[in-house]
Amino acid sequence: MGDSHHTLLRPVFNGSLRIEGRPDRLTRFAGTPLLRELDERLGVTSGLAAQLEDPRELHRVQHSQTSLLRSWIYTMAVHRSTETATSDLRFDPALRLAAADGRGLAPLDDDQGLLASQPTFSRLLGALSSPKNLGVLEDAVFDSTARAVHAMNGGKKLEPITLDIDSFPHPVCGHQDGAEYNKHYGGRVFHPLGVMLGETGHWLGLKLRPGNVHTADGATDMLLKLVDKTQAEIADVADVRGDAGFVAGDLLNTLDKRGIRFAFRLPKNGKVLKKLAEDHNRRPPGRPPQEPRTWCEEVDYQAGTWDKSYRVVLVSHERPGELFLHTFFIVTNYPTRVLDSGQVYDHYRERGTMETHIGEHQSVVEGFLSSSNRPKTTINNHPVQKRSKPIDAQAANAAALCLHGLAYNLLNTLRLLAGESGKLMAIYEPSKLHLRRARERLSTARDKRPRRGVGQASDADCVGEDGRDLGPSLEGAASTHACPRSLLINDNSTKTRKPHWGKGGGLPVAH
Numbered sequence: 001m002g003d004s005h006h007t008l009l010r011p012v013f014n015g016s017l018r019i020e021g022r023p024d025r026l027t028r029f030a031g032t033p034l035l036r037e038l039d040e041r042l043g044v045t046s047g048l049a050a051q052l053e054d055p056r057e058l059h060r061v062q063h064s065q066t067s068l069l070r071s072w073i074y075t076m077a078v079h080r081s082t083e084t085a086t087s088d089l090r091f092d093p094a095l096r097l098a099a100a101d102g103r104g105l106a107p108l109d110d111d112q113g114l115l116a117s118q119p120t121f122s123r124l125l126g127a128l129s130s131p132k133n134l135g136v137l138e139d140a141v142f143d144s145t146a147r148a149v150h151a152m153n154g155g156k157k158l159e160p161i162t163l164d165i166d167s168f169p170h171p172v173c174g175h176q177d178g179a180e181y182n183k184h185y186g187g188r189v190f191h192p193l194g195v196m197l198g199e200t201g202h203w204l205g206l207k208l209r210p211g212n213v214h215t216a217d218g219a220t221d222m223l224l225k226l227v228d229k230t231q232a233e234i235a236d237v238a239d240v241r242g243d244a245g246f247v248a249g250d251l252l253n254t255l256d257k258r259g260i261r262f263a264f265r266l267p268k269n270g271k272v273l274k275k276l277a278e279d280h281n282r283r284p285p286g287r288p289p290q291e292p293r294t295w296c297e298e299v300d301y302q303a304g305t306w307d308k309s310y311r312v313v314l315v316s317h318e319r320p321g322e323l324f325l326h327t328f329f330i331v332t333n334y335p336t337r338v339l340d341s342g343q344v345y346d347h348y349r350e351r352g353t354m355e356t357h358i359g360e361h362q363s364v365v366e367g368f369l370s371s372s373n374r375p376k377t378t379i380n381n382h383p384v385q386k387r388s389k390p391i392d393a394q395a396a397n398a399a400a401l402c403l404h405g406l407a408y409n410l411l412n413t414l415r416l417l418a419g420e421s422g423k424l425m426a427i428y429e430p431s432k433l434h435l436r437r438a439r440e441r442l443s444t445a446r447d448k449r450p451r452r453g454v455g456q457a458s459d460a461d462c463v464g465e466d467g468r469d470l471g472p473s474l475e476g477a478a479s480t481h482a483c484p485r486s487l488l489i490n491d492n493s494t495k496t497r498k499p500h501w502g503k504g505g506g507l508p509v510a511h
Helices: 032-042 044-051 065-079 082-086 093-099 118-128 131-152 219-233 251-257 271-280 341-349 352-365 393-421 435-444
Strands: 006-009 017-022 161-167 180-182 187-190 193-197 203-207 237-242 261-266 293-299 311-318 326-332 458-464
Touching (some): 044 393, 065 393, 271 311, 271 326, 326 341
Parallel strands (some): 161 237
Antiparallel strands (some): 293 311
16 A cells, blocks of 8 residues: 555646645656646746747747746746756656646657747847837836736735836956946946836836946836836835935926835935034933944935935944944935924835845846847858847847846745735745745745655656656655745645635736
8 A cells, every 4th residue: 555645736737737745756847836826826937928029930949938937037036047948858747748738648748848948048148139129128017017016916006006116237258248347346247227116026017237237227217117107007106215326316306296205315425414424423421332323313405306305314324343433324215294304214215125125136047148149150160151139138138137027026926925815835934035935945845735645855856647757756856935925725625616706816917
């Protein structure tokens, strides 16, 4: 007599596939069908592919654009680099099932079911670099967030939300088009600009920029466009937060005219601000405490580029054992009756979560932006008879950045659902799960419910409808923890819950 395997999940996108708990390990990334299930119900990849132009000749197409996009995004989500798709991952049975258009076990066919090779992904980037496709990709980043928010909030809009804007470096190898030396970061980089939904940590927009541009370059146009789209589809925008690099220009005046609150840090390089800090750098009376302390006070200040005077809050930090105070300024148009100076400081501090999310994006899903035209004179020792048309390498890298953003948003949605539900497949996790941890659960999650006569947890793996294994024994296991709420297995049943729009959220099937 053998132990009966417990079915953890039967994906909707492929009824011939089920994920069950068993002690042996059959695939490294058996959790990728859960990514496909989440993606399928949100309709992110399918909706994106329907809007993209495909310049290929149909009679020569082996991999559809939809399957190529899935392969790219899922590979970024579970392994960070699409280069791995050309080696072991293109043979991985779970990833092949997750990325394929076909159902049943046809994706496991040795001749037709392999994932695309590296040259195919390069040609995909070339196709996505066209002006129309690049615009569609940039809109898809916002669309993926809107779909996730609607699904998690029962199809309703959120309460007024906060937008965080920031830039970050993207190091490059070699001399990529658009990569320039940036003195602040001390190297050749791209300098992307991003806007994030403060309440959930999803990217609303990503824009690739040359490495030597100013932090606020293009920020006003990008932010106002996203404010309009956010108010139309997600929620009213309560305020915008950013660091000192975005104070330059007319961004503050524009936001104030539109009635949008803001809180930005002011740069320290102004002589007037330094003088103001010196005049107010006075410690409170009494013996200095043994613990750090912070206090805030308001000062009168108006920059030359401001149409009017805004509230400026001086924040002073005192650290034990240090002679001088640490100070910085925050400019805001919040009325005092809404937020006092201490509350302005507390609200601005919450912007640090965006920097945490950017760090997750860079360390977990951000791959290489290495598209570059390298003309060849020979192929297999034979002269090139016909040269292909050079691509816009910087536009190709911009398209890759948007795909990275889609992979991040998908993982972030998975992370939020896991933390919000509290218990997935009897696996307990903190409410704020790190993105790296969420990705690890796609490979190492286990079904920890005790079984009769079995005292140990077993891993989850993919098997076919007929019960046969879908791959060789490899390191890793499946993710049950990553399952969205509408995919949860009831503790008293092996059936999946039906998707719904009712109270408490749930992911609807996209049409």
